[in-house]
Each structure stands twice: as C-alpha cells, then as structure tokens.
Amino acid sequence: xxxxxxxxxxxxxxxxxxxxxxxxxxxxxxxxxxxxxxxxxxxxxxxxxxxxxxxxxxxxxxxxxxxxxxxxxxxxxxxxxxxxxxxxxxxxxxxxxxxxxxxxxxxxxxxxxxxxxxxxxxxxxxxxxxxxxxxxxxx
Ligand SMILES: CC(C)(COP(=O)(O)OP(=O)(O)OC[C@H]1O[C@@H](n2cnc3c(N)ncnc32)[C@H](O)[C@@H]1OP(=O)(O)O)[C@@H](O)C(=O)NCCC(=O)NCCS
Numbered sequence: 001x002x003x004x005x006x007x008x009x010x011x012x013x014x015x016x017x018x019x020x021x022x023x024x025x026x027x028x029x030x031x032x033x034x035x036x037x038x039x040x041x042x043x044x045x046x047x048x049x050x051x052x053x054x055x056x057x058x059x060x061x062x063x064x065x066x067x068x069x070x071x072x073x074x075x076x077x078x079x080x081x082x083x084x085x086x087x088x089x090x091x092x093x094x095x096x097x098x099x100x101x102x103x104x105x106x107x108x109x110x111x112x113x114x115x116x117x118x119x120x121x122x123x124x125x126x127x128x129x130x131x132x133x134x135x136x137x138x139x
Contacts, residue, residue, distance in 0.1 A: 003087050006041030006054060008034055013043070013051040021070030033067070040064070042087040044071070044080045055084040057093075064093035069107070081110050089114070089137065096137040101130040111135050 006014070011034055015027040033039060033056065040059040044052045053071035057064045066088065071080045088096055100107045102121070116135040125132035 001047060002045045003042055003083050004045065006034065006043050006056075010034075010041075010043055010051065010054070014041075014054050014056070017051060017054060017070050017072050018068065020073050021068070025068075040088075040091075042084050044075075044084055046075075053080045053084055055088060057088055057096075059093060062092060062094045064088050064096045066096060066098035069098075076106075081107075082114065085110070085114050097134065099125070099132040099134050101126050101128070102133050103128075103130045108133070111137075115139065 008031070011027055011031045014030050014034075015025060018025040018030070034041060036058070038058045038060045039056070041054060041056045043054045046052050052075040053069075055069045056067040058067065066085070069081060069084060071084075096116070098111070098116070099122070100111065102108075114137065116137045117139045118133050119136040120134045122132040122134065124130070
C-alpha cells in the first residue's frame with residue numbers, strides 16, 4: 001500500500017478510475033491537465049501495483065486546489081481517500097480549496113473529517129442541479 005506522485009504514464013489508469021467516480025473524463029483531457037505547469041497529482045497503489053485511486057491538484061504559490069479525488073469503488077472505505085488528501089495537506093500547501101456537490105455525502109464526510117470547512121455555496125452549480133460547496137483547509 002503506497003501513495004506516490006502521479007507520472008504522465010498514469011493517465012490511462014486515472015481515466016479508468018475516473019469512469020467509476022462522479023464523471024466521465026476523456027483520457028486526452030486528463031493528459032492535457034496532467035501536462036500543465038502547476039499540476040501535482042498523487043496515486044494510491046495496491047501492494048500488487050495496480051492503481052486504486054488518485055487526487056489531482058493545481059499547486060500555485062503554496063495554495064492547492066483539488067480538481068478531482070476518486071477511489072476505485074472496490075477499494076473505498078479503506079482509508080485511501082484520507083491518505084490521498086493527507087498527501088496534499090503535507091506537501092507544502094498552506095491552503096487547500098475544493099468544490100464538492102452538496103449531496104455528495106461520502107466526500108463531504110471525508111473532507112469535514114480532515115478539517116475542511118465550508119467557505120461558500122454556489123447554487124445549482126452542477127449539471128445535476130446540485131449546489132457546490134466551496135471548502136477550504138485549514139479553517
Ligand atoms: C469520496 C471518496 C474519494 C472517499 O474515498 P474512500 O477511500 O472511500 O475514503 P476513506 O476510506 O479514506 O474514508 C475516510 C473517511 O471519510 C468518511 N467517509 C468516506 N466514505 C464514506 C461514506 N460512504 N459514508 C460516510 N462517510 C464516509 C468517513 O469519515 C471515513 O472514515 P472512516 O472510514 O474511519 O469512518 C470516494 O467515495 C469516491 O471516490 N467517491 C466518488 C468520487 C467523488 O465523489 N469524489 C469527490 C469529488 S469532490
């Protein structure tokens with residue numbers, strides 16, 4: 001069990017895991033995102049080496065923004081989401097921002113547990129009609 005920095009060659013695994021999460025994300029767009037100058041990402045690998053989850057961020061001047069966090073459905077509730085966000089928290093970001101759908105109970109529970117607080121709300125922000133909660137760490 002291991003959390004490590006993402007490499008460009010991980011794009012296909014990220015796309016595979018993204019498709020089990022909250023959105024479809026074409027691998028070409030994932031590659032483009034991962035090649036940006038301010039991109040920093042982390043992967044969680046199983047003991048056998050397969051990727052179980054990832055977190056994608058922009059990291060600029062000590063501030064990070066979480067773009068996406070997804071754990072493979074079969075590997076959830078084993079602490080990987082917590083470890084991936086902890087990797088962002090412990091690698092030089094003094095502030096972390098993210099937005100999350102107000103009806104995404106698992107993600108909200110995770111972020112609140114890790115000390116994120118709600119900074120603002122964007123009504124009907126997502127295509128589903130759900131509000132976005134903009135969250136910040138630390139308080
Ligand atoms: C949100 C997500 C990344 C959590 O990953 P995970 O590896 O299952 O999370 P963890 O096992 O590290 O859970 C850590 C804590 O978060 C909370 N939590 C996680 N999933 C939960 C659930 N289904 N119900 C309630 N609380 C939950 C709990 O407090 C949990 O601690 P505990 O297991 O000791 O009770 C995962 O559910 C996922 O990939 N969801 C789909 C994609 C998504 O919505 N991403 C968020 C985009 S903003």
